[in-house]
Amino acid sequence: MANADTKVSRKDAILDAAEALFAEHGYDGVTLRAIAARAGVDVALANYHFGRKHELFEQTFQRRAEILNTWRLEALEACRREAAPAAPSVRDIIDAYLRPLMTGPHLKEPGWRNYYGMVAYVNSSVTWGGQLMTRSYDPAIGSFIDALKEALPEAGDEAIYWGYHCLSGALTLAFAQTGRLDHLSHGKVCSTDLEGGYLQMVDFITAGFERIGRP
Amino acid sequence: MANADTKVSRKDAILDAAEALFAEHGYDGVTLRAIAARAGVDVALANYHFGRKHELFEQTFQRRAEILNTWRLEALEACRREAAPAAPSVRDIIDAYLRPLMTGPHLKEPGWRNYYGMVAYVNSSVTWGGQLMTRSYDPAIGSFIDALKEALPEAGDEAIYWGYHCLSGALTLAFAQTGRLDHLSHGKVCSTDLEGGYLQMVDFITAGFERIGRP
DNA sequence: ATGCTTATTCAACAGTTGTTGAAACATACT
DNA sequence: AGTATGTTTCAACAACTGTTGAATAAGCAT
Numbered sequence: 001m002a003n004a005d006t007k008v009s010r011k012d013a014i015l016d017a018a019e020a021l022f023a024e025h026g027y028d029g030v031t032l033r034a035i036a037a038r039a040g041v042d043v044a045l046a047n048y049h050f051g052r053k054h055e056l057f058e059q060t061f062q063r064r065a066e067i068l069n070t071w072r073l074e075a076l077e078a079c080r081r082e083a084a085p086a087a088p089s090v091r092d093i094i095d096a097y098l099r100p101l102m103t104g105p106h107l108k109e110p111g112w113r114n115y116y117g118m119v120a121y122v123n124s125s126v127t128w129g130g131q132l133m134t135r136s137y138d139p140a141i142g143s144f145i146d147a148l149k150e151a152l153p154e155a156g157d158e159a160i161y162w163g164y165h166c167l168s169g170a171l172t173l174a175f176a177q178t179g180r181l182d183h184l185s186h187g188k189v190c191s192t193d194l195e196g197g198y199l200q201m202v203d204f205i206t207a208g209f210e211r212i213g214r215p
Numbered sequence: 216m217a218n219a220d221t222k223v224s225r226k227d228a229i230l231d232a233a234e235a236l237f238a239e240h241g242y243d244g245v246t247l248r249a250i251a252a253r254a255g256v257d258v259a260l261a262n263y264h265f266g267r268k269h270e271l272f273e274q275t276f277q278r279r280a281e282i283l284n285t286w287r288l289e290a291l292e293a294c295r296r297e298a299a300p301a302a303p304s305v306r307d308i309i310d311a312y313l314r315p316l317m318t319g320p321h322l323k324e325p326g327w328r329n330y331y332g333m334v335a336y337v338n339s340s341v342t343w344g345g346q347l348m349t350r351s352y353d354p355a356i357g358s359f360i361d362a363l364k365e366a367l368p369e370a371g372d373e374a375i376y377w378g379y380h381c382l383s384g385a386l387t388l389a390f391a392q393t394g395r396l397d398h399l400s401h402g403k404v405c406s407t408d409l410e411g412g413y414l415q416m417v418d419f420i421t422a423g424f425e426r427i428g429r430p
Numbered sequence: 431a432t433g434c435t436t437a438t439t440c441a442a443c444a445g446t447t448g449t450t451g452a453a454a455c456a457t458a459c460t
Numbered sequence: 461a462g463t464a465t466g467t468t469t470c471a472a473c474a475a476c477t478g479t480t481g482a483a484t485a486a487g488c489a490t
Contacts, residue, residue, distance in 0.1 A: 010468080024341050028244035032448065042469045047449065049467090117341055124335040126239050129393030138399055145399070161396055161404040162415035169388030170381035178344030181376055184353055184360070189376040200377035204423035211422030212415075225438080247478065257439045262479065264437090 011049050013039040016111060018046075018060045023117030027057055027128070061122060062136055064115045069140035071100035076143060087150045090213070091206045097144055098171065098205075102198035113177075120176035123168070152213035159212035167205050174201070226264050228254040231326060233261075233275045238332030242272055242343070276337060277351055279330045284355035286315035291358060302365045305428070306421045312359055313386065313420075317413035328392075335391035338383070367428035374427040382420050389416070 017038035021030040032053055036043045050056035075096035079088045088096075106112045122128045141164075148160055155163075174197050181191045190196065232253035236245040247268055251258045265271035290311035294303045303311075321327045337343045356379075363375055370378075389412050396406045405411065 026241050026243060026340065028241060029342075031446075033446085043448085044450080044470080045468060053448065120339040120341075123395075124339045124388055124391040124393070125241070126332055126335075126391060126393060127244075129391055130395050130398065133393070133395055134398045138395075141399065157400065157403050158411070159415055159418070161400045162412050163419050164399070165388060165396055165412070166381065166385035166416060166419050169384035169386070171384070172388065173339055173380060173384030176339040176341060176344055178339070178341060178348070180338075180345050180348055180353075181380055183345065183349045184356065184379070185372065185376045188372050196373070197377055197380070200374055200427075201381060203374070203426060204378050204381050207426030208419035208423045211418055246476080248476085258478085259440080259480080260438060268478065 010039065010041050010045065014041065014046050014049060014056070015060050015063060018056055019111065019118060020114040022057060022060060023114040023121065026121050026125070027053075032056075058132065061118060061132060064112070065136035068101060069137065072097060073140055073143060075100050076147060080147075088147060090148065090151045090209045091202065093144060093147045093151060094167070094202055094206045094209065097167070098198055098202055101171070102174070102194045102201070107194055116175035117177065120172045123172040148209060152209060154215060155209075155212045163205075163209050163212055166208060170201060170205065225254065225256050225260065229256065229261050229264060229271070230275050230278060233271055234326060234333060235329040237272060237275060238329040238336065241336050241340070242268075247271075273347065276333055276347060279327070280351040283316060284352065287312060288355055288358060290315050291362060295362070303362060305363065305366045305424045306417065308359060308362045308366060309382070309417055309421050309424065312382070313413055313417055316386070317389070317409045317416070322409055331390035332392065335387045338387040363424060367424060369430060370424075370427045378424050378427055381423060385416060385420065 014035060017035045018030070021034055021038065032046050033043050035056075036046055046053075046056055050059055076088075076093070079092040079096050083089070083092065122132050145160065145164060148164070149155070149157075152160065174191075174194060177192045177194075179191045181189045229250060232250045233245070236249055236253065247261050248258050250271075251261055254261075261268075261271055265274055291303075291308070294307040294311050298304070298307065337347050360375065360379060363379070364370070364372075367375065389406075389409060392407045392409075394406045396404045
């Protein structure tokens with residue numbers, strides 16, 4: 001068995017290449033040969049390590065999902081500790097949801113940028129959206145829904161879930177970084193500036209949830 | 216020239232088929248042969264009417280975009296008239312933006328359902344998102360941005376545009392109808408119930424914009 | 431009918447697709 | 461040294477891809 005962590009294995013090189021290409025062109029827009037070429041390996045190697053193309057896509061997607069879930073749950077746990085014995089505020093919960101993903105040094109890494117593009121693609125894909133997002137993210141997100149329900153005891157379930165839908169839609173569209181905001185605002189706002197968007201989105205989304213908390 | 220409106224022409228049949236397939240599988244996931252088969256015509260006919268695959272995709276997308284823009288601008292004009300001589304409220308503007316698309320009898324038509332799936336795909340696609348959404352929708356959306364700026368004179372441009380980003384992300388994710396909300400809510404909320412989501416989203420998004428209006 | 435224009439099909443092209451079985455290479459253990 | 465095990469490449473497969481030019485059908489004015 002070749003060493004798995006000191007050097008970047010070819011297996012990881014395939015995942016990195018797949019990530020970048022899937023993010024830009026989607027599942028069907030990418031060929032195994034393009035992935036292999038980018039990774040500097042033979043076509044057959046992807047098949048050896050990951051099986052069908054389908055499974056390579058899912059493993060690429062899953063790899064960083066687990067990291068993001070950890071970051072988020074840690075942030076939620078931290079804000080729970082700080083607020084104890086009271087329940088954390090809506091704003092703290094939204095912040096714990098967005099901050100780990102929209103701020104920090106990892107935003108500079110091309111790998112993370114690519115992965116965010118994949119999330120945008122998957123989340124609004126009819127084929128992948130329902131299954132894959134649910135499998136990869138919903139367990140962690142359940143904790144956030146619970147926290148929101150605690151913070152907003154008056155809000156109905158329907159309002160909570162559609163509120164989360166707005167949050168998820170806004171975040172994943174930000175991940176796409178299509179440059180559309182740049183066009184629309186005539187350059188005043190930059191799609192790729194996730195940290196700038198973070199400040200704005202926390203205010204906006206928090207207000208939305210606080211509103212559904214009072215009848 | 217064959218008649219263009221009394222009977223469904225084969226040209227329209229191709230657009231309908233393309234719409235349904237592009238919505239489900241994206242641009243690269245659909246072959247011209249699949250479109251032709253669904254439309255009941257030969258492969259070459261798509262090329263004869265629309266040129267390259269690229270152009271067929273864009274024309275399919277554009278066809279209903281113009282209709283949606285008309286509906287929206289009429290709704291905005293109507294709420295402007297009702298509010299005159301005052302400026303329309305934030306809520307009225309958001310309502311004019313969402314109601315024409317999220318309510319009404321056209322939601323029952325499979326053609327519109329398919330088209331909404333296409334919008335979801337295009338909006339968060341790195342390849343298409345920036346260019347095609349901008350070209351098809353941004354002229355009309357400029358009027359909504361202007362109206363929001365009037366209604367929220369204290370809000371900064373950055374906050375307005377990121378607010379619009381949240382609105383757009385939430386709407387297009389709703390269009391995807393991936394069924395994820397159904398999983399997450401254990402069946403309490405239905406992804407495909409756009410009219411139910413409309414009521415919730417108007418409240419949520421309106422609160423977000425009203426918040427950025429006061430410092 | 432005769433012509434003329436538009437619509438539609440047919441047949442085929444050159445290139446690409448995911449996948450696979452066998453062969454070659456590398457590494458570690460004995 | 462040999463040998464066993466895990467990696468990687470090579471070569472090829474059958475099927476499918478977008479696109480095109482020529483052939484056929486349909487529609488319509490004359």
